[in-house]
Structures are given as structure tokens and as C-alpha cells.
Amino acid sequence: MTHVTTTPSSDGTPVEGAAPATLARVRGSRAARWTWGQLGLLLVLAVIVLFTVPNPSLAIGMLIYGLWAAGLNLLVGYGGLVSFGHALPFAWGGYAAGLVLLHVSTSVWLALLVAVASMALLSTLVGAVCLRRTEVYFSMLTLAFAQLGFFIALQWDSVTGGDDGLAGIPVPTLGLGTGIELNALRDPLTFFLFTGVVVLVTFAGLILFTESPMGRVLQAIRENEERARGCGYNTRLVQLVTFVLAGTVAGLAGGLFAMLNNFVGLQPYWLLSGVVLIMVILGGRSSLFGPVLGAVVYLVLESTLSRYYASWQLIVGAIFMVCVLAFPQGLWGLVTQTVPGLFRRRRSAG
Amino acid sequence: MSEPILLAEGLDRSFGGIHAVNDVSLEIPEGSLHAIIGPNGSGKTTLFNLITGHTRPSAGRVRFAGQDITGMPYSKVARKGLAKSYQITTVFPLLTVFENVRIAAQAAEHSYVFWRPADRIKSVVRHTEQVLERIGLAHERDTIASNLSHGDQRRLDLAIALATSPRLLLLDEPTAGMSPTETAATVKLVEELNADVTILMIEHKMDVILSIADRITVLHQGEKLFEGAPAEVKSHPRVQEVYLTGSL
Ligand SMILES: Nc1ncnc2c1ncn2[C@@H]1O[C@H](COP(=O)(O)OP(=O)(O)OP(=O)(O)O)[C@@H](O)[C@H]1O
Ligand SMILES: [Mg+2]
Numbered sequence: 001m002t003h004v005t006t007t008p009s010s011d012g013t014p015v016e017g018a019a020p021a022t023l024a025r026v027r028g029s030r031a032a033r034w035t036w037g038q039l040g041l042l043l044v045l046a047v048i049v050l051f052t053v054p055n056p057s058l059a060i061g062m063l064i065y066g067l068w069a070a071g072l073n074l075l076v077g078y079g080g081l082v083s084f085g086h087a088l089p090f091a092w093g094g095y096a097a098g099l100v101l102l103h104v105s106t107s108v109w110l111a112l113l114v115a116v117a118s119m120a121l122l123s124t125l126v127g128a129v130c131l132r133r134t135e136v137y138f139s140m141l142t143l144a145f146a147q148l149g150f151f152i153a154l155q156w157d158s159v160t161g162g163d164d165g166l167a168g169i170p171v172p173t174l175g176l177g178t179g180i181e182l183n184a185l186r187d188p189l190t191f192f193l194f195t196g197v198v199v200l201v202t203f204a205g206l207i208l209f210t211e212s213p214m215g216r217v218l219q220a221i222r223e224n225e226e227r228a229r230g231c232g233y234n235t236r237l238v239q240l241v242t243f244v245l246a247g248t249v250a251g252l253a254g255g256l257f258a259m260l261n262n263f264v265g266l267q268p269y270w271l272l273s274g275v276v277l278i279m280v281i282l283g284g285r286s287s288l289f290g291p292v293l294g295a296v297v298y299l300v301l302e303s304t305l306s307r308y309y310a311s312w313q314l315i316v317g318a319i320f321m322v323c324v325l326a327f328p329q330g331l332w333g334l335v336t337q338t339v340p341g342l343f344r345r346r347r348s349a350g
Numbered sequence: 351m352s353e354p355i356l357l358a359e360g361l362d363r364s365f366g367g368i369h370a371v372n373d374v375s376l377e378i379p380e381g382s383l384h385a386i387i388g389p390n391g392s393g394k395t396t397l398f399n400l401i402t403g404h405t406r407p408s409a410g411r412v413r414f415a416g417q418d419i420t421g422m423p424y425s426k427v428a429r430k431g432l433a434k435s436y437q438i439t440t441v442f443p444l445l446t447v448f449e450n451v452r453i454a455a456q457a458a459e460h461s462y463v464f465w466r467p468a469d470r471i472k473s474v475v476r477h478t479e480q481v482l483e484r485i486g487l488a489h490e491r492d493t494i495a496s497n498l499s500h501g502d503q504r505r506l507d508l509a510i511a512l513a514t515s516p517r518l519l520l521l522d523e524p525t526a527g528m529s530p531t532e533t534a535a536t537v538k539l540v541e542e543l544n545a546d547v548t549i550l551m552i553e554h555k556m557d558v559i560l561s562i563a564d565r566i567t568v569l570h571q572g573e574k575l576f577e578g579a580p581a582e583v584k585s586h587p588r589v590q591e592v593y594l595t596g597s598l
Binding site: 209212213214215217219220223224226227228229230231232233234241 | 423425428433434440441443444445449457458462463465468469
């Protein structure tokens, strides 16, 4: 169940569903431009969000969730490793940033640095355990760790605030002699732009990773681990690096989310493992941009439907099911497949 | 005389009641083309697996390029310069032919680089193109591996092994399931490759191997039945009995 099987079409063009590298490589170096083009797509999407989403907190949330989902897709789409516990690094990042802001300093840089660095360390340990297994057993181990984290956060209330969480997290400051505060309520535009820059830069790093020799090996391992070993690769090491990278990105996203809400708690942080996975699948696993699109679409659905229906989750669930059945390659996969003309023009332009 | 590139001594392995490999020793001098033949289930693939570290031998040692590699994990053995192609085609199915080979080609020097795009590493791209040219898959470079014909997939399997620039190439029935024309082409290719790399190959088709091998080892029920030059193998009465008459 961790694999949605896709068969390449008979004419030799790849099917979007399962093979990110395939798409990038299939027409030589020219298509590789499109890989970097994802950065442009993200920029365009961010601008659209900025001008069309009336609720600034929601707009900023879209960027944060988008980054989180894109990072998760390193594991899911590129690595074939489905994590059921990606709330753990997100929540950890939130608590870490929140605690720094509350007790140490209001510097946004320090808070994010601690969130990212501590998460990298934790991911290494968690990943070393989870990656002892593959397929559904890997998924179960990630889920178990997220559950463990939830209960620690619940029980250890002297640090985490337990059930109440950490409220009243101070507004972070940008420092560097600017005097700029990241206040989502009073100055949402600054917060949006700051988040946008962080997300774009991180996203560029993710693209570089997927195009690098190591990122390519990750995809080769997904295709055939035995053969990757036969080429001399330490496949566990490559997967562990990916696990840490995905966890670190999630930690960063969680830290930003804590600043956005000035709050960290059990809800919603620890309950989002399924949601972020839905965003990835909805948007499409074969690119980094797909999950960002999935996050935006999911949040649009959520915010619209929840206004009219108390049981909006039912509707989102139904939509998700239809999507998975009708186009397992996800929304972005659907776009790139059904509008090939668009891409041919792009390619020859590139 | 210098030490052989591969030296296997008294390799042994059982599965349940089956003694798959029974006290087999091999000595492969650098540059040679050594063949292993034997009926189905005689332990040929298992012998390969004992050499590459897939399966731990219950007894015996393996030395490769002057180093003891017994019990070393497969990926580490591969890094030492020992590459294998598979009896059952094993490639990266949804990647392009080019990417399949490029992955192997980058392994030597650029395995874990993550700060620059893979396609920009010119030496790897060039090496990949050379391997594709040599194997005769250059015209298929952008094809998704799983869309290749059976024969081409077999050759891609071999290309991946070759692209790691090994010192010793193990080929497990490279012509399995190939048509006579494809078989002939592959045999010719193997013979050409042998100019640069030592080859140890399992082959089922007797006629194929007699013409190109320097030396042949005959396995029968896990044991080494005979070893010698092709002409000797051909005329050896026991080999005739268990192998030639039975399976061809
Ligand atoms: N992993 C395993 N578990 C149990 N039995 C095994 C295993 N691997 C091989 N065997 C058994 O060992 C014997 C030798 O098998 P092996 O695959 O080495 O033969 P082979 O000479 O390669 O045959 P073929 O020509 O069919 O490829 C067979 O009886 C096989 O069933
Ligand atoms: Mg065999």
C-alpha cells in the first residue's frame, strides 16, 4: 500500500506518478531547466496567494504547509519511504522555537536555528531506528515515534505546557539593526515576505538536492535498492540523510508556524501527520512543487468548507478519495500530463 | 606469477537440506575470461552470491585483489571493484536508460555529492555516454528502462555493472532469454570487454562459452566436477554425461 504502481506509457514517455527523475531526465539537459522552473512556479503561486487569499494568517500558513509538504515528499515521492509521523519534526520545531522565544531571546534567527539544529539531531536518531525497516514497517515506526512525542508533550507540562501548550509566545524580531518585528497580526505583509523568502530559499535547496548525485541515488534506491547496493552505494546512509533533511525542513516549518500563531500546543501540531501526507498525495509525488500546490488546495478547501459545514472533513476526505482514484499522479501530475503542449513550448524555449 | 585477482577457497553453503555449494575453490587470474557451467540448480548463482557477499559462506574464504572480502557487505565489495550483472534482470525500471547507467557511473567518485547538479558533472556524463556507446544502447538513452525489449534490458543490466568501472565483472547468464542473434552479439561484446576487465561468467549455452572462455569450471550438485580449458571440458566423459546430454 505504500506504493501506487504506475506503468510507463507505451510510447516511452514517463508517467508522472512515480518517477521524478524520469521526468527530469527524459529529454536530456533541457528538461532539467524545468526542474529549476519549479522555483518560478512557487514564486508565482506565492504571489497569487498573496493577492487572492484575504486572510493573511491563512496565506502565510499556505507557504509554511507547502514547505513542510515539499520536504516530506523527499521521503515519500523521491525515496519511496512513506512517513506516517511527519508531525513529530513539525511539532518539535514549533516547541523548540517557542521555548527559545519565551525563555531565551526574541531573535527569529536564534529561534529558527535552534529548531532546525535540534531537529537535525533528533531526526538522525529517529531515522536510524525507523530505517532499520522498510515499506509499511518503516511507516509504522515513524507513526510510533510521533505518538511517543505526543505523549511526552502531553505529560511533561513544566516544559511543554501539557494540554494547554505554550501560549503567549513573544513576537520575534528580525534584529540586524532593522527593528523589524514579525507580527502576523499587525504587520502581516512583512511576515509573509519573510516567510516567502525562507520558503523559496529552502525550496531551492530541496531542488538542488533532488538533482544532485545523492538525490539521484535516492531515486535509484526507490527503484531498486539491491541494484543501488551493487553499484557500491550505502543505501541506508542516503536514506538517513534524506530523513534528516525532511525532518529539518519540517522543523523549520514548525518553527515558523509557532511564530505565526504565537502558540504551540498539542493541537493542531501533533495531529497533522495525516494532513501533510494528504497534501503530498493530493498535489502529486513526482515533483517538489506538487505538494506545495496540494497544501494550498487543501487549505483553500478547508477554509471554504469549514465556514459552511461543521463536518467539512468528511467532504475533504471524499474529495481526496476521488482524487486518489481518478488521478493518482496528483493535481500537478494531472496538469503536466494533460497539458503537454504547454511543456513542449517551455522546453523548446529553454 | 602475481596473485590472482579472485581467489575463493573451500566455499560452502547449505540451504536446509540442500548442499547448494560444496567445498568449491576458484582461482581467477587477472585479465582472464573464466566460465562456470552446470545444470539447473547446480549452485552457480549461489557461488556468485558467496563471492559478492549476498550470502555468507558457512565455510571458506574469498580474496579479491589481494584483500580478504569474506563476509563483507555487498555494497562494500562493489566499491572494491567487483560488479555483478543479474540472472534475473535487475535495473532501475522507471528511470531512463541514461540515468540507469549514469547512477552507476557516478558511484566511483561522486556518490554522495549533494551540492551540485548531477548533470553538470561532465566526466560522469561522458563516461555514461561511452558505456552506452560500447554496449550499443546509445540510441535508447532516453527510453524508460522498463520499456526496453527483453534483450536490451539484459544489456542494460550489463551496462550498469560495466559503468562502475570494475576490476572483475561477474555475469550471471548474460544471454538468458535472448534470441540467437542477440546471443551472438552479447557473446562478441563479452569477448571485447575482456580486453579491459577480468570476467567470470555463468553460462547455460555450452556452445557459446566454449568459443570464448579461457577456462571453464563445471559444477554439479554444488560440487566442482571438473575444471579445465574448453577443449578438455568438451571431451571429458563425466561432463558429457551430466551436462551435455542432459540439458542441451
Ligand atoms: N536463498 C535460498 N534458499 C533456499 N534454497 C536456495 C537458495 N538459493 C539457492 N537455493 C537452492 O540451492 C540450489 C542451487 O541454486 P542456484 O540458484 O545456485 O543454482 P543455479 O546453478 O544458479 O541454477 P540455474 O541454472 O537454474 O540458475 C538450488 O537447489 C536452489 O533451490
Ligand atoms: Mg542461477
